[in-house]
Amino acid sequence: MSEFRKDPLRGTWVITENQRIRQPREFLVDRQHPTLTICPFCPGQESKTPQEVFALRPGTTKANEPGWRVRVVPNKFPILRIEGDLNRQTSGLNQSMRGIGAHEVIIETADHQRSLAQLDIAEITDVLIAYRARLLDLRQDSRFHYLQIFKNHGIEAGAPLPHSHSQLMAVPIMPPVIHSELNMCRNHFLTSGQCLICDLLAQETADGRRVVSNDGTFLILAPYASSSPFELRLFPLRHNHDFALQNDQELADCAKALQDMLRRLYRLLEDPPYNFILHTTPPIHSRVSKPGYWETIVSDYHWHIELVPRLSQTAGFEWGSGFFINPLPPEDAARFLRATDPNLSF
Amino acid sequence: MSEFRKDPLRGTWVITENQRIRQPREFLVDRQHPTLTICPFCPGQESKTPQEVFALRPGTTKANEPGWRVRVVPNKFPILRIEGDLNRQTSGLNQSMRGIGAHEVIIETADHQRSLAQLDIAEITDVLIAYRARLLDLRQDSRFHYLQIFKNHGIEAGAPLPHSHSQLMAVPIMPPVIHSELNMCRNHFLTSGQCLICDLLAQETADGRRVVSNDGTFLILAPYASSSPFELRLFPLRHNHDFALQNDQELADCAKALQDMLRRLYRLLEDPPYNFILHTTPPIHSRVSKPGYWETIVSDYHWHIELVPRLSQTAGFEWGSGFFINPLPPEDAARFLRATDPNLSF
Numbered sequence: 001m002s003e004f005r006k007d008p009l010r011g012t013w014v015i016t017e018n019q020r021i022r023q024p025r026e027f028l029v030d031r032q033h034p035t036l037t038i039c040p041f042c043p044g045q046e047s048k049t050p051q052e053v054f055a056l057r058p059g060t061t062k063a064n065e066p067g068w069r070v071r072v073v074p075n076k077f078p079i080l081r082i083e084g085d086l087n088r089q090t091s092g093l094n095q096s097m098r099g100i101g102a103h104e105v106i107i108e109t110a111d112h113q114r115s116l117a118q119l120d121i122a123e124i125t126d127v128l129i130a131y132r133a134r135l136l137d138l139r140q141d142s143r144f145h146y147l148q149i150f151k152n153h154g155i156e157a158g159a160p161l162p163h164s165h166s167q168l169m170a171v172p173i174m175p176p177v178i179h180s181e182l183n184m185c186r187n188h189f190l191t192s193g194q195c196l197i198c199d200l201l202a203q204e205t206a207d208g209r210r211v212v213s214n215d216g217t218f219l220i221l222a223p224y225a226s227s228s229p230f231e232l233r234l235f236p237l238r239h240n241h242d243f244a245l246q247n248d249q250e251l252a253d254c255a256k257a258l259q260d261m262l263r264r265l266y267r268l269l270e271d272p273p274y275n276f277i278l279h280t281t282p283p284i285h286s287r288v289s290k291p292g293y294w295e296t297i298v299s300d301y302h303w304h305i306e307l308v309p310r311l312s313q314t315a316g317f318e319w320g321s322g323f324f325i326n327p328l329p330p331e332d333a334a335r336f337l338r339a340t341d342p343n344l345s346f
Numbered sequence: 347m348s349e350f351r352k353d354p355l356r357g358t359w360v361i362t363e364n365q366r367i368r369q370p371r372e373f374l375v376d377r378q379h380p381t382l383t384i385c386p387f388c389p390g391q392e393s394k395t396p397q398e399v400f401a402l403r404p405g406t407t408k409a410n411e412p413g414w415r416v417r418v419v420p421n422k423f424p425i426l427r428i429e430g431d432l433n434r435q436t437s438g439l440n441q442s443m444r445g446i447g448a449h450e451v452i453i454e455t456a457d458h459q460r461s462l463a464q465l466d467i468a469e470i471t472d473v474l475i476a477y478r479a480r481l482l483d484l485r486q487d488s489r490f491h492y493l494q495i496f497k498n499h500g501i502e503a504g505a506p507l508p509h510s511h512s513q514l515m516a517v518p519i520m521p522p523v524i525h526s527e528l529n530m531c532r533n534h535f536l537t538s539g540q541c542l543i544c545d546l547l548a549q550e551t552a553d554g555r556r557v558v559s560n561d562g563t564f565l566i567l568a569p570y571a572s573s574s575p576f577e578l579r580l581f582p583l584r585h586n587h588d589f590a591l592q593n594d595q596e597l598a599d600c601a602k603a604l605q606d607m608l609r610r611l612y613r614l615l616e617d618p619p620y621n622f623i624l625h626t627t628p629p630i631h632s633r634v635s636k637p638g639y640w641e642t643i644v645s646d647y648h649w650h651i652e653l654v655p656r657l658s659q660t661a662g663f664e665w666g667s668g669f670f671i672n673p674l675p676p677e678d679a680a681r682f683l684r685a686t687d688p689n690l691s692f
Binding site for chain 1: 347348349350351352354358359361363365423425426427430438439440441442443444445492494496497498502503504505513515517518519521522523524542545546549570571621622623625652654659660661662663665666667668669671
């Protein structure tokens with residue numbers, strides 16, 4: 001029969017169905033592939049985006065001209081805008097503030113044809129270097145309480161433009177999902193003196209049933225309380241609260257594991273639409289700062305990447321309750337993914 | 347520019363976009379319409395479902411035979427099962443319990459062709475009478491901490507079967523969405539001595555910009571912090587914490603307002619897919635019971651129906667943060683819906 005499972009990192013419950021064994025082919029999605037006459041993210045089209053705020057390019061090339069490997073630009077149609085103050089207002093029971101923030105696009109490659117899963121490790125490392133650079137820059141703005149880096153892959157996952165890219169949104173309020181995680185981690189640390197995620201990785205490694213891959217530096221897990229089929233989390237095995245403090249070698253190791261994760265999904269589920277989200281420590285000004293708290297902040301959180309393939313839809317029950325129903329136990333998802341060879345050639 | 351808005355009932359923030367005026371036609375969805383050879387919810391097919399647990403039918407007809415107007419049956423493929431105990435288990439950091447609960451289907455009409463919006467007020471009243479009967483019955487089971495009634499309309503909203511129906515799921519854990527609402531309402535009551543929702547209705551009625559309809563007994567609002575386009579909430583104007591305590595006349599008034607809401611959406615958005623969810627007080631055994639708390643329980647919550655048309659998709663930002671981005675301000679949604687005549691004939 002199905003069971004309720006509690007996510008030790010979020011505190012939320014999901015319903016894991018296990019009435020019958022399901023096969024990966026049951027989760028394949030009919031993908032739409034948009035065609036563009038002119039892609040604004042391609043080399044030569046730099047004038048179609050706002051001016052770049054970061055790029056990896058040879059010193060012989062100029063900003064906003066071709067030659068870049070990764071390019072970060074403000075979103076041309078930003079949800080949040082960087083100029084102005086928050087202007088918090090209360091009108092009776094209603095509260096608002098202006099949509100202040102940053103909304104940037106990380107163009108992951110100059111190659112229009114290849115998706116992130118198809119890039120090589122050096123190319124993916126470049127993408128992670130761009131993430132790090134933007135985090136280090138934007139965390140200096142004290143209006144921003146969190147810097148959310150995420151990727152939508154495929155129209156079905158919210159990416160109307162096919163050229164491979166991720167996004168960064170800096171927001172003036174701590175997102176509730178991050179807030180819950182930070183609270184769970186802090187409570188665990190205060191009661192046990194240990195990092196919750198380090199403890200979780202030790203437990204899951206010893207158990208093994210939900211491990212997709214472990215290369216000695218990064219661990220790919222199908223979470224115990226996965227909310228949907230083939231949900232995955234990628235963790236550095238070495239404790240670190242802050243993605244932006246990773247050195248180049250650590251980013252290269254992360255790129256290798258991220259490529260492994262993406263290629264297994266690509267092969268098993270025929271290039272599924274997905275979202276991934278970087279979970280890392282908020283800027284220091286948005287956390288409680290008391291004497292002695294610095295040690296807690298570096299010790300109680302552990303950055304990671306969460307990936308959610310978009311294979312099924314939610315309905316009224318999930319919306320109304322906040323409980324997700326997952327038709328594929330993560331033990332099965334991990335087993336299918338372990339058996340998939342990530343060494344594909346493109 | 348866009349703004350962050352806080353939902354006074356949930357405490358969550360959404361981002362309301364208002365960079366350009368959008369028209370309802372931008373939100374139309376290409377609907378799929380499944381065809382079935384035999385519909386298990388049609389009269390004459392009663393043997394294809396489990397035995398009915400409730401029906402409205404003339405005394406001259408027999409259970410599990412044709413003649414019913416509304417019929418409630420256990421789901422043939424239930425997510426949760428009613429037999430057994432919870433068997434809570436902890437394995438290291440992971441917690442689970444068995445998938446105990448109830449999962450029922452409310453077949454809203456014997457007519458395969460008409461959807462809920464197309465039923466007349468007496469027929470919709472019958473559906474609400476069935477909801478009330480099932481709530482009153484299932485709340486006697488002390489294993490269930492919440493009874494969630496919801497409707498999925500259309501494949502795009504999670505309803506693979508086209509014959510009009512809603513569902514009930516009894517769950518052994520308080521859903522986090524309901525938990526948040528109850529907490530917000532209780533805090534407001536403890537500090538002000540007032541029902542948060544009564545205060546909200548007074549404020550929104552006086553403001554008027556987000557009111558879709560007000561017939562003197564029920565109010566239809568586009569919520570200030572709507573998370574998606576054309577999200578609506580239907581409230582009884584008279585305070586009542588418990589849907590199951592409504593009398594027949596009150597249910598008939600509710601049916602009239604629900605029909606109004608569904609028909610406006612049907613006409614404006616060409617029969618959109620949607621989910622609706624009944625929010626009502628949990629069974630008394632699942633709330634804090636201290637001497638004197640009964641008065642609080644009847645005073646601090648106010649039942650309502652939440653409706654979410656499924657017109658857009660969420661992506662990595664929403665998933666990773668918990669913030670929703672709504673491209674249509676609720677003031678515009680309310681204006682479009684006010685201008686829509688609900689008196690359509692079918």
